[in-house]
Amino acid sequence: MTTSNDCPCGSGLPLAACCGRYHHGEPAPTPEALMRSRYSAFALGLSDYLLQSWAPETRPASLPDDDPTQWVRLEILDHDEAGDTGTVHFRATFREGRRWGALDERSRFRREAGRWVYVDGEPSVARLKPGRNDPCPCGSGKKGKACCVRG
Template identity: 75%
Template sequence: MNDQRCPCGTGRALAECCGRYHAGSPAPTPEALMRSRFSAFALGRNDYLLATWHPDFRPSSLPDEDPTEWVRLEIVDTWTQGDQGHVQFRATFREGRRWGVLEEASEFRRHEGQWCYVDGEPRVMRLKPGRNDACPCGSGKKAKHCCIRG
């Protein structure tokens, strides 16, 4: 497990990247929290997602089963001013044989000294990659030689 790559896309080991935040260290920036939350979605860590949601906006629960496989995160923009932050990102996902991209401008606030997710403005787009297109996972390979086979 120590050499498992972090799902957030830094290329670092999970334990050195988002895993330390999942283990209880506070994320130092809104971007670090966004990356760790993406990793938590990819790893099914609903406990972490709920714990890092601002208490004024936190849902009471999240679904235990999620058919979504989160495969790639791209940070588009980020800024921080005082106790408020903003991260715009694109997250590529797969549900069965269907692909999509979630784009969101997320708001973060510091609460009791720690960054928390407040909410966002999501937009979901479906992808229809062809066999000879670049794979949506970001590997740089043709889709037919990577995630889309057969």
């Protein structure tokens, strides 16, 4: 069971001991740690951190303020680091209103002046159609009707 103090990245640690420290300026030590902190920043609406941790050549000018996406689960499927480059393959489950989806992406990272930055990724989005008796997409292990899938 997660609490409001738990880090959104799913580590099971409190936000302050996990991704929160990177949101407050500590450099993420690995591409995976940066990926987790960026996921948490999306979940928490920390646009400034997202832009700051993006490589200048691929960074958008801004991010929408009113994003309706509710990020509910992060799964790290694979990660690799070689020198000043790294990759992370992840799946992020989300909800927009009553619709569910999963973003699957292979992200590329680069270390610049001792800090990892997100360069770009190869995203793929799939719509999920969880049934009331299926396992909840949030990863709780409960049936959907006893957790996040209602109606």
